[in-house]
Amino acid sequence: xxxxxxxxxxxxxxxxxxxxxxxxxxxxxxxxxxxxxxxxxxxxxxxxxxxxxxxxxxxxxxxxxxxxxxxxxxxxxxxxxxxxxxxxxxxxxxxxxxxxxxxxxxxxxxxxxxxxxxxxxxxxxxxxxxxxxxxxxxxxxxxxxxxxxxxxxxxxxxxxxxxxxxxxxxxxxxxxxxxxxxxxxxxxxxxxxxxxxxxxxxxxxxxxxxxxxxxxxxxxxxxxxxxxxxxxxxxxxxxxxxxxxxxxxxxxxxxxxxxxxxxxxxxxxxxxxxxxxxxxxxxxxxxxxxxxxxxxxxxxxxxxxxxxxxxxxxxxxxxxxxxxxxxxxxxxxxx
Numbered sequence: 001x002x003x004x005x006x007x008x009x010x011x012x013x014x015x016x017x018x019x020x021x022x023x024x025x026x027x028x029x030x031x032x033x034x035x036x037x038x039x040x041x042x043x044x045x046x047x048x049x050x051x052x053x054x055x056x057x058x059x060x061x062x063x064x065x066x067x068x069x070x071x072x073x074x075x076x077x078x079x080x081x082x083x084x085x086x087x088x089x090x091x092x093x094x095x096x097x098x099x100x101x102x103x104x105x106x107x108x109x110x111x112x113x114x115x116x117x118x119x120x121x122x123x124x125x126x127x128x129x130x131x132x133x134x135x136x137x138x139x140x141x142x143x144x145x146x147x148x149x150x151x152x153x154x155x156x157x158x159x160x161x162x163x164x165x166x167x168x169x170x171x172x173x174x175x176x177x178x179x180x181x182x183x184x185x186x187x188x189x190x191x192x193x194x195x196x197x198x199x200x201x202x203x204x205x206x207x208x209x210x211x212x213x214x215x216x217x218x219x220x221x222x223x224x225x226x227x228x229x230x231x232x233x234x235x236x237x238x239x240x241x242x243x244x245x246x247x248x249x250x251x252x253x254x255x256x257x258x259x260x261x262x263x264x265x266x267x268x269x270x271x272x273x274x275x276x277x278x279x280x281x282x283x284x285x286x287x288x289x290x291x292x293x294x295x296x297x298x299x300x301x302x303x304x305x306x307x308x309x310x311x312x313x314x315x316x317x318x319x320x321x322x323x324x325x326x327x328x329x330x331x332x333x334x335x
Contacts (some may be wrong), residue, residue: 024154
């Protein structure tokens with residue numbers, strides 16, 4: 001599948017621009033693209049941290065400050081969609097909106113102020129879209145794969161079997177473990193080695209239900225399971241590992257990282273101060289208090305399914321949305 005950048009100037013006037021908007025617990029992301037072969041070329045992209053799920057674990061409602069931040073980001077997205085003359089759009093919302101008691105009012109406000117209609121998707125569909133976006137990074141062997149997405153409010157685990165056209169999703173689980181909710185719940189415990197270990201153990205207990213018969217862990221230990229991670233956590237660790245002066249998707253997407261490397265980078269972050277993390281070009285101030293929570297969730301995943309290495313994906317739900325819309329349109333046009 002082709003995913004590459006394309007300038008607006010190089011676009012044919014009759015090409016349809018497709019848009020995918022993913023509003024998560026932590027980020028608002030927009031990706032615009034035109035079809036290219038069996039994939040697409042990126043025309044434009046936007047990402048802003050909104051922390052829509054701030055305080056959601058304690059109150060079950062979206063707080064006014066988080067709503068204001070998110071509306072500002074969505075308004076920017078709406079302007080970009082209009083300026084780019086996007087003809088096909090799917091805009092989805094995930095865990096924060098699934099959980100919030102006042103989500104209905106929020107969606108009405110979004111429509112009134114931005115013109116955007118957000119669709120709340122289930123955790124299962126979220127996982128399927130993430131899988132569709134990441135599938136090109138899976139290798140032919142081993143046939144069995146574990147794909148995971150550590151989000152702001154939840155973590156999705158996806159078991160995949162088969163190869164090529166026969167590859168299919170066998171099992172999906174969404175666990176309410178996310179970097180925002182974990183950071184708010186455990187706070188300073190995450191930055192103390194003993195406390196961090198307790199958080200990792202707690203996360204592993206919740207994730208263990210995905211593999212009750214230990215069949216996945218057995219495959220991992222025997223070298224018959226591949227692992228693919230798509231999330232800000234794994235891409236951030238990859239950027240730090242590569243010692244990037246500025247985050248570069250081209251160097252991160254598709255990178256293979258050993259568990260030893262992941263542990264070393266995570267340990268470095270655990271023993272860093274907030275300011276030290278904030279100054280890193282692959283983290284920044286907005287995410288400095290969240291990245292260690294992500295490390296704890298990732299450590300639990302690595303502990304349960306010790307494949308020894310994983311592949312990093314800087315792609316996911318948005319790419320899955322774009323590919324599904326383009327394939328549906330091609331099928332409709334086919335005789």
